[in-house]
Amino acid sequence: MRAKWPTLFKVQWMGLTGLNKARRSGDAREKRRAAGGIAAVVLVAAVFVFYAAMLAIAFCRQGLGSLLPALTVALSSVIIFAFTLLRGSSMLFAVQDYDIVMSLPVSRRDIVTARLLCSYLLNLLFVLVIAVPVMIVYFAMEGFSFGVLGTIALAVAAAPLLPLAAAVAVGTAVSALTARLRYKNLLQTLLGVAVFVAVMIASFSFSFSAESGAGADMNALYRMLVGKIYPPALLVGMTLAEGAVWGVFAFAGISLAAAAVLVWVVAAFYTKISTALLSRAAGAAYRAKDVRASSAFGALVRREFKRLFSSPGVLLNGATGALLLLLAAVALLFVDLNALFEIPPEETGAVKDVVAYMGAGILITLAGMSSPAASALSLEGRARGILFSLPVSARQILLAKAVPTAVIDAAAGLAFAAVLCAKIGAGAPGWAVLLATALLFPLLVGLGGSFLNLKFPKYDWTVETQAVKNSIPVFIAVFGAMVLGIGVLILAFFVGPWAAVAVDVLSVALSAAIAAYFGRVRLYSD
Amino acid sequence: MQPILQIRNLTKRYGKNKTAVDGLSLEVDAGDIYGFIGQNGAGKTTTLRSLTGIIDFDEGEILIDGHSVKAEPVLCKSLIAYIPDNPDLYEYLTGIQYLNFIGDLFGVEKETRAERIRKYADMFRIAGDLGALIGSYSHGMKQKVAIIGALLHAPRLMVLDEPFVGLDPEAAFKLKEVFREMCEGGAAIFFSTHVLDVAEKLCNKIAIIKQGRLIASGPIEEVRGDESLESVFMEVLESDAR
Incomplete structure (x- = not known):
């Protein structure tokens, strides 16, 4: 039987980007809004491209160019992890089209795959905005080879998977643990904030410890930093620096495996968690009090x-x-x-x-x-x-x-x-x-x-x-x-x-x- | 002959204190137009969402054409069409894009799909609007698109939550015709409603649910006896008040 997640994904992606609405709408305002939105996104992306390129040039001039691919993967992974944590598990659960989708003949695995794929593609676009200018600078200043290009392309494509899977897993665990509790919203928020704060503090403490531990050797410092903030990125660095081809494949394999395990586990509990999250039984009996009036x-x-x-x-x-x-x-x-x-x-x-x-x-x-x-x-x-x-x-x-x-x-x-x-x-x-x-x-x-x-x-x-x-x-x-x-x-x-x-x-x-x-x-x- | 829908001892709880559906059992046979009535919060929607696999349930078993909703959810869903009370369709799709999406997921052949879309879109007088975004539709138009989507794969069992809300009189009439046509073809309809007149005139069987428990069920003549359905329903409610 044909997999149905591509069909689900297509429709969800259309909703996420809003382009179908702009294209099909007869309303000129809608088209203007879409054009304005695209212009804003392009403008901001251009600023990021500029910043990323400038930083890459500065790194190369300091002789740190060889670290750029691994550092790009590491930093974008941490950013993806932190920002995905902020979404919690909301991309998977408590979705408005839950009833429609769940009444259709699609497996829970298809549903989870389609929803995660939307998120993966958005994050991949983010990584590309950072990685493409960095890599252009890298090739221009450090020399070009197809082997390096292939390594970087594979690393960039796989980069969002592991942080995305890890963040969604944390969000799902929080949702599952709190779903049946009365103050689940408050608890989920507090737990989300706690995890986010822990990640930020850990990142800062890693960077400080890397700085204090590496002395004056900038290469060692940044390698330590990459290793501290996102160890899997070292595998990419190994392929590029030491010619260990298995490194980038191991990185891609670990990333893909993490995403596959997430889909498999979440799909198994999808209905139970969704049901618990969407269940809204009547609350405690209301006792009449003085009504509060305001303007x-x-x-x-x-x-x-x-x-x-x-x-x-x-x-x-x-x-x-x-x-x-x-x-x-x-x-x-x-x-x-x-x-x-x-x-x-x-x-x-x-x-x-x-x-x-x-x-x-x-x-x-x-x-x-x-x-x-x-x-x-x-x-x-x-x-x-x-x-x-x-x-x-x-x-x-x-x-x-x-x-x-x-x-x-x-x-x-x-x-x-x-x-x-x-x-x-x-x-x-x-x-x-x-x-x-x-x-x-x-x-x-x-x-x-x-x-x-x-x-x-x-x-x-x-x-x-x-x-x-x-x-x-x-x-x-x-x-x-x-x-x-x-x-x-x-x-x-x-x-x-x-x-x-x-x-x-x-x-x-x-x-x-x-x-x-x-x-x-x-x-x-x- | 095997019933199309068998609900056995269905129990669904929300938290520890609230039992939405309590040991409900009923059967819907091929050819049945089965009305499911009860007050707000009686457990109708929870039952419908449980049997369509949208929510998990705590106890009991639900079989669609002999297949367990829990064990074979995708197969069961391919036999059902579900229309919620307030169809939250994808507003960023056009009507025809939505119908093609549904057709793709149910694996409806291209020619069959085109023929059915044409037939039902003409019937519900919405053919000219299928190219517009669903976000621009009225509630009734959304309901019509949801109904056409539900009919695309010729389901064995159609499950509807308050299907007549928002429909204009002509569309409501046509929908009843479609129900009868489907049942003559061996399918079954199971729907919740607050409109007792509709239930009385349209259904051959009804079930009355109160506080999650099934109070009465069966052929409509047996349930209401010599009284009107409204009187029976009011008696059920008043028995609770006493």
Whole structure:
């Protein structure tokens, strides 16, 4: 009998990319949205290509070119693992088309394979954006051979499999263990956060231990780093450095085996876990209490906060950056920044302020990673008509959707700013710039996220994470902020506070313009 | 002759405290139009989702044409067509893309598929809209596409959850005609409904479920006796209130 996963995969991929909808829709707006989305993706990919190529050139010039393939595989694998963890098991379970798919004559293995394949391809595209420019630089500066090309092609193709399988396995285990518990959403979120934090801490501690253990030999240092953060990548390095051909095949074999085992195990428990996750028996008996009344806007804001905390996928993706800011703030309490940056005690505040301006770049990058506003409208999904029919203005709805983002990012940003400035001993300019950025940039992330979601809504998601992780507004918010943040970080050396100040001014101007624009918006379900 | 659907002692629990379906047993024979009625939360949808293999169940056995839903899920599903109460179709596909997707998964031959799509699309007056995205359809149009998809592989057993909700009167009439036609051809229909009039006029057998337990089942004349189905149903509800 013909395998049915390709048919399932094709339909799910069409939904994920949204291209079929744009192509088949007679609505010009839909086509414009798709074109805008593609342009944004290409632009961000171009920035990544540029960064990756520059880094690769720098590595080759330092004589570290031979490490590039293994390092690319290792770093992209860790990123894939961390970001897949944020999705938890939502790509497999609690999917809206569960009833349709499960009533069709397809095996559970086909269903799991099709869903994982979608995720694999997305991650492969990410790896390619990093790997292709790196490899072009590598071949240009280190010399080309078909053997190396074949090795790298196989390594890149296999690279997403193992981290994807490992992260999905963790997510599935968490789902399975908590599925029958009353507070499963909260528990899944907490466990997801705990695993994510553990991965981040482990990565940082590995890099520090590698740095301290390798002395001045950069080659040894990076080889140790690759080995610490992602040992299987050393197999790729063995093939390239020592000519051990079996290395890359072993890497591909391990990756493929991990994915196959995952499919086999998850398929065996798929119905049981899904049933438990989707079961919603009536909760505890309601006891009448005094009803709480608030303004319409207050009610909308409260609802947005509840939505943010409603599911692990939404919260994990929506609050990652804020969480990392808080973690950074806590970590800074235990780090001697003056020693780290080799700032002599007698140094003036002006030099220390540069660290604060760099901190603004980090804050901007991480705050951009937490933009639940960029998917809040999309999350209304097919039930959006209910919200749009309420007697509140579109401005109230869109502003309410921006509030949780602005609040959580500002709170985490202020904590980070205060700890950084206090620890470094920043002067008044450093404090002023970093605190202003912590307050003003989250405002732009919130309102800008809401604006982007208005322009690129994705209501036809079948899994929440399609809206909160893989949608165009989230993509623009996260990577746009990343580009801006890295720019501020680098420019802090050259222009001092002015790059961060420019972002602050831009935040105020754009936020005001967006808030004014919301007054002219009308929300319709079509 | 072997029943098309046999449910034996089906029990489904949600957590420790909530038993959604409690030891339910019934049989649906070829040619039956079997109505399944009960209040909201009585366990109708849970039963339908269990027998279509969508959710797992705790105890009992479900056989489709003699095959166990647990042991041979794919085979059983190939004999069934299921239409949920609110068909959540892929909104990013056109109607015809969705039907081809369903046709591919059920392995319906190209010519047969084309012929059936034409027949049912004309019947439900939706042929001209099949090229449009499902996201642009009304609830009733989505329901019609789901019905056509369900009929594509000529199922042995059609399982429907509130099939008449959202359908215009003409489409509802046509669907009843299709039900009768299918049953004459040896298939069976098992559907849940709140519309007692429909159950009374359309079904030859009915089952009444209350709080997960089967209260009455069998030929409609036996279940209702000399009373109307509405009266019988209300008596069942009131017996609970007492």
